[in-house]
Amino acid sequence: MLRHKQRIGMGLILVLILGLGLTGLADKPYEGQVLHLASMADQFTDHLVVLGRQFEEVTGARVEVDVLGYVELREKVVLDYTTDTKQYDLATVDIVWTGEFAEKGWTVDLKPWINRDYIELNVPDILPVTWAQGEWAGKQVAFPMAGYVNSLIYRTDLFADADEQAAFKAEYGYDLNVPRTLDELVDVATFFTRPDEGQYGLVANGARGPAVAQDWMEYMRGFGGRIVDREGNVYVDSPKAVAALELFVQIFDEWAPPGAPNYWWDDRETSYRTGMSVMQSSWSIARAGYENPDISLVVGKTGMAITPTAAGDTPAFGFGGWGIGINADIDPEKQEIAWEFIKWIASEEIQKDWMLNDGAPIRLSTLLDPELNEAMPWLPTMLTMFMHGDGDYRPRVPEYNQIQDILGLRVNQAITHELTAEEALTLAAQEIRALYSD
């Protein structure tokens, strides 16, 4: 039996322990909580996993990141949302999925929270074009996370080579420069295609599915073509779109490596990074990787330019990338924690750190940062593209997934000569119109 003084002493010790515990809890308000995040397997993902661990150190909430391929990511999160299984609290949302996610109510409308935390987020610093990663019909169903701009990637050393310049001038009658028009692109791609030397002038994705569909859309944009508008008017069989597909077929027939008709994004990037291909239309997320000697044989030899357009057309800048959305089925308390994570990774400090680790920007301050500009001299070009970016050249409509699947088949059939370009887009247009008439 404890004496009176011993009892008081033990009580004080208990109070002390409890007080220390509560203090710890106050420092880490989400201790014991777990956030499950489904993320696209892209260049930004490795550091997203690191950021998850840092968030746990700061807040106590553990972030488990499931890294998935493009097709698998969409399948898993959509099945999660439609079956209410609440496997994922957060998911990276492709810009083109915005309309579907908004219409189906799969992810939370973040607008009220964005307005509530406007100052904390420093919203004016977020580049206007990036809101397309989640904006639809007045809702914001994903927060900007990784902004991509599309550009022409090319080998600066080959363009600067005096012998190459002389040979090009002799053959084509004008100076060798980074192509600005599609006609110049054809000449330059032809000039640099030398299969006997294992060198190919221009590479693109050809694999049936999202890979070929999305790559074709880059060239369609250059021709000023469109697919469909928000009212369901279909333009994919227009003369401009057909011309874009004819050029796209020519890429695989004349300038791309033999295996390109089965290329996904990683194959196309490998083709460029190994020095096999001289040019490609690519997203800015891959830019830093060309300077990484662990994965690139073309370190210090890459330039970034506006994608060529038809002669006389205004240059168009394609914008894409990934937002991050909160599962609408999870508990409100969990949604708040997920929102805290989004605010944290969107903060200026974390965005800068992320850029130094293969991230993609969403803030003006990130693109203007002197330290980042010294490390990445291509940022000013990217800033220009962000300021003029078009996030709607790929229709972010609710039917996008099926439209992409239709184009993924028909464009692949065109490049493998199962159909002509006109036949392919005529069929595609019929099938897309049927989606809107159902």
Add this chain to the structure above:
Amino acid sequence: MLSRKGIFSSKYSLYWLMAPLFIYLAVFYLYPLIYSVYMGFFEWNMGDPTMTFVGLSNYVAAFRDSQFTGSFINTATFVVAAVGIELTLGLALALLLNRETWPMRLLRTVVLLPTLLTPLVVALTWKALLNPDFGALTYYIRAVGLDIGRGVFVERSLAMAGIVLIDVWQWTSLITIILLAGLKGMPIEPYEAAYVDGASRWQAFRFITIPLLRPTILIALVVRSLDALKIFDSVFAITGGGPGTATTTTNFHIFKVGIQHLRVGYASALSNIFLAVSVGIGLLIIRNVFLSSRRKGGAV
């Protein structure tokens, strides 16, 4: 001793013992099958909770779906080619491994290894090896002067052959093991009598081995055929059904409709048609081999 009456008597003990199996079959096979048939009569997109009764419209649409009807041809081509090659190679391997020497015993283990691998991993590995621009195998194929055009999985004429090749590599050993088990169970007396009568090895193989092995060949054929009908991993991982529709198999098309497009009502109708065709093919194989065996007076 306690007396048991009615359904608890020993007369019904067999059914009680089999009850767990019946429950398992009912829950995991019968119920999903019935629900799938039911869903086939509805237009249902999982993104929208509304189910609309459409009667036989999904089934009618299936026969107008050129990708679905075309996928049957692709699937049939794959099954005939893959299973035919696997049976031939499997029988040859089984005859070779039937000898009880230590090299053959060791080889039996090695031969089994491909079947232990995950099909998706096998597909991705072969995709890398046969990549026309970066693949090691492609490099050596071209080095010896063989022309494979733009690559196995790029050429429409070669893509399905590539899928068949991967399947043969992985599953021939399964056929081998099944046939080897059959060979091990065969009596030696017919062979002894045949050799005494002056039969050659080829005659012994043709008139003794094959007839006696027929039931085992049937098992291997049915098991492998029904499995091959479901081909999915290689198509998903390597070609995505392409180039064009060259490797779009029925299972893959149903997956796209149901999982990627969320049209579970239509996908259910497609699945039910595919199931009916698969069961029909299985019964045809069994019936033809059974009848053929009966006509020849052999055991089945």
